Amino acid sequence: MNNRFTLSFLLLLNIISGFGQTTSEKNTPLSKHPPMGWMTWNYFGDNIHEKDIKQMADAMVESGMSALGYQYIFIDDGWQGGRDNKNNIIPDPEKFPSGIKALADYVHGKGLKLGIYSDAAQLTCAGYTASLNFENQDAKTFASWGIDYLKYDYCNAPADSATAKIRYKRMADALRQSGRDIAFGVCEWGGRHPWKWASSVGGQVWRTTGDIRDKWKDTGTGGYGILDIIDANAELDKYAVSGGWNDMDMLIAGLYGKKGPSGDLGGTGCSDIEYQTQMSIWCMMSSPLATSNDIRNMNDATKRILLNKEIIDINQDASGKQCQQKIKDKVWNIFTKELANGDYALAILNRSDTIQNFKLVFDKIGLTGKYEIRDVWEHKSIGHGKKWNGQVKKHETKVFRLRKI
Ligand code: GLA
Numbered sequence: 289m290n291n292r293f294t295l296s297f298l299l300l301l302n303i304i305s306g307f308g309q310t311t312s313e314k315n316t317p318l319s320k321h322p323p324m325g326w327m328t329w330n331y332f333g334d335n336i337h338e339k340d341i342k343q344m345a346d347a348m349v350e351s352g353m354s355a356l357g358y359q360y361i362f363i364d365d366g367w368q369g370g371r372d373n374k375n376n377i378i379p380d381p382e383k384f385p386s387g388i389k390a391l392a393d394y395v396h397g398k399g400l401k402l403g404i405y406s407d408a409a410q411l412t413c414a415g416y417t418a419s420l421n422f423e424n425q426d427a428k429t430f431a432s433w434g435i436d437y438l439k440y441d442y443c444n445a446p447a448d449s450a451t452a453k454i455r456y457k458r459m460a461d462a463l464r465q466s467g468r469d470i471a472f473g474v475c476e477w478g479g480r481h482p483w484k485w486a487s488s489v490g491g492q493v494w495r496t497t498g499d500i501r502d503k504w505k506d507t508g509t510g511g512y513g514i515l516d517i518i519d520a521n522a523e524l525d526k527y528a529v530s531g532g533w534n535d536m537d538m539l540i541a542g543l544y545g546k547k548g549p550s551g552d553l554g555g556t557g558c559s560d561i562e563y564q565t566q567m568s569i570w571c572m573m574s575s576p577l578a579t580s581n582d583i584r585n586m587n588d589a590t591k592r593i594l595l596n597k598e599i600i601d602i603n604q605d606a607s608g609k610q611c612q613q614k615i616k617d618k619v620w621n622i623f624t625k626e627l628a629n630g631d632y633a634l635a636i637l638n639r640s641d642t643i644q645n646f647k648l649v650f651d652k653i654g655l656t657g658k659y660e661i662r663d664v665w666e667h668k669s670i671g672h673g674k675k676w677n678g679q680v681k682k683h684e685t686k687v688f689r690l691r692k693i
Contacts (some may be wrong), residue, residue, distance in 0.1 A: 436464025
């Protein structure tokens with residue numbers, strides 16, 4: 289009797305404390321909400337330096353971004369300086385003279401988290417030392433530095449899905465055994481349909497497309513623009529769950545055609561309306577939000593886009609759902625997302641190249657009854673009823689929060 293009581297008591301304690309769970313089973317902050325932060329790649333390419341990264345961490349706090357949920361400083365490719373005589377991966381001593389641990393301490397001191405990058409082959413996409421066959425050793429190194437997130441790329445690796453699954457699982461397992469909670473981002477660009485398997489091998493986010501370029505859409509030069517990624521990701525809503533997110537790649541607001549990775553393949557820049565559309569749909573689709581502009585120097589238009597709490601709330605909503613595409617034709621993409629408190633977020637995107645008038649009867653997209661309509665970009669209620677009438681500029685997205693009345 290006593291023993292049984294002790295056993296039940298211990299069991300209860302286990303349940304309450306989460307003791308006995310593996311790290312991946314725990315609901316980490318990352319797994320509950322799409323991660324938000326700033327990534328080095330589009331602004332710096334591989335020309336990174338700890339001084340700049342520290343300044344970005346400062347800016348994340350000073351700009352008000354961190355208070356809105358932006359939390360990660362993601363170091364992308366180019367940080368590596370090879371391996372030492374014990375095969376430990378080391379940072380480039382010129383780019384990181386104080387070492388990554390010191391940088392992690394700095395970033396943590398600001399209440400932020402640090403992400404790093406590697407690849408499931410011998411070399412990364414930009415040709416730096418990667419982690420194949422050193423998974424356990426590298427995961428332990430990352431843990432010892434205080435890393436919180438690993439973006440794991442797939443350049444120079446075999447094309448088949450079976451190998452990809454094995455290689456991603458190997459690194460996810462290594463991270464789990466590293467002694468630190470390190471979130472895992474799968475980056476194989478969608479070719480092997482990672483939305484179907486990345487979660488089961490230990491991924492918490494997975495890129496669904498090739499790299500975003502700083503352009504509205506592909507016009508024949510190849511590569512993905514904002515609209516191309518929206519179209520590709522729209523079909524994947526059923527795969528996004530709390531803890532497993534479709535990653536639509538970096539936000540490009542504020543880049544304005546800067547040369548560098550996002551400037552390749554015709555990436556000559558977008559208008560602020562187009563950047564606002566990107567933010568709108570990335571939030572509707574519960575994508576990670578990795579800004580990639582110079583957050584130390586943002587103009588008002590970029591701040592308005594990246595620091596809009598109302599749209600961020602839709603991204604981070606506790607429902608953990610990706611929006612559903614209700615209408616797609618030559619002119620319109622209409623999406624709805626059911627939010628945890630019963631409200632609906634509604635996005636109306638004019639994909640055509642001219643200003644358009646639209647009348648949307650909510651009933652037609654499954655929203656019955658009457659709603660209070662709040663414009664998430666204008667930050668005000670614009671009325672109530674069963675429909676919306678109005679103009680949408682070329683490439684603009686209106687986002688409304690509908691509360692049933
Ligand atoms: C790939 C990834 C990019 C970036 C570069 C770095 O292209 O998809 O996001 O990480 O590699 O080399």
